[in-house]
Amino acid sequence: MIDLFGNSGDTYGSQGQFTRDPYTGALVPVVVEQTSRGERSFDIFSRLLRERIVFVTGQIEDGMASLVTAQLLFLESENPSKPISMYINSPGGVVTAGLQIYDTMQYIKPRVSTVCMGQAASMGSFLLAAGEPGMRIALPNARIMVHQPSGGARGMASDIEIQAREILRIRSRMNDLYVKFTGRSLEEIEKAMDRDTFLEAEEAKAFGLVDKVFETRPENEESSGEDGSGGAPE
Template identity: 85%
Template sequence: MIDLFGSDAPETRFGAQGQFTTDPITGALVPVVVEQTSRGERSFDIFSRLLRERIVFVTGQVEDGMASLITAQLLFLESENPSKPISMYINSPGGVVTAGMAIHDTMQYIKPRVSTVCMGQAASMGSFLLAAGEPGMRIALPNARIMVHQPSGGARGMASDIEIQAREILRIKKRMNDLYVKYTGQSLDEIEKAMDRDTFLEADEAMKFGIVDKVFETRPEADGSDAEGSGGAPE
């Protein structure tokens, strides 16, 4: 078993050229980081190494496999230290509502504060997770794009089954609208208007709308011990 949180002060370097592992979800090549410690050499894929710094990534489609990995990482980081913040970096076009709700509910359930940072895009369920971060710690990078809209779906089968599915998606829509009201401070009428069709926001517009609290071009300076081990979670 790899000791992710060893006490030795390591010397970190990237592995030799051509040393990669494969992301189990995207199939992309992931660089390997090698650390030299007093106990010898240890290697990590880059995401595992960043997990040591309490950094979690939500990238690509939000679906059940990804949600399982994200929730497991959040619960693990809580078990390691329930008081240090976690940074969640989001670059996602959205995805399955139930998978996103699993991540959302875990973010709210655990004790550590979760800072959300949008890089690239946070659309649909991605924007919902961005808004659900700790108040005051929801960040967008300057060229990030945020998109909100109502949930979509389809149904086939008997008329009564289609009616049941229609009622369910309307319940989901209402629940998400209510949560957007909570997280943004906008009125329900404003949320319903924005969610009725695809609404694209630049970083500054997302801040005015209440989805994020700040737009950062560069990382702010750490302010003492609270930033230690927080993945650079901005305060």
């Protein structure tokens, strides 16, 4: 059961309602909001979307990437100048799906703050590092992992050769982007990406993947949310 309260303006009742996530099958709490226009219900993620909070959770694949990009585009249409917060807990996934989210983050006008909670591995770490400079955050027990793209190939030798060249081209592009995100040299990035490299939050900060490590939300952000890291509703 969830129990959310508001003491001014809109109020939230306490209720034991849930909906089911269409991708994971997990139960998702429903928030019932009492307003001057009547009662409205939202699943908890839709309610947080109203506060410009987007989640990248689980495997990054085409379906999930389309949902994330749709939310980013919607929030831009709602307010092109107000920052967006992206909370990441992902083991990674499909490179092209991750690049879809990345390109949309660059395409839209609002700044996108990224926050790692749990883990950001592979394409998850890529999206974390791709956030607005100065607005990339890790929580203290978050784990970040970087590595080179992986893939397999079957078929005729000529087709395998083509696919191998494509993987190498993707690796080169990813390395160049990590250089841009971190300020590290290409040699340092290639060394880190050669095998799985796991980093704690402070190590990720030192490497340049994030800018800040927060144990609690700074007080000046709780009231305004001006840095886009999930401030309280205005």
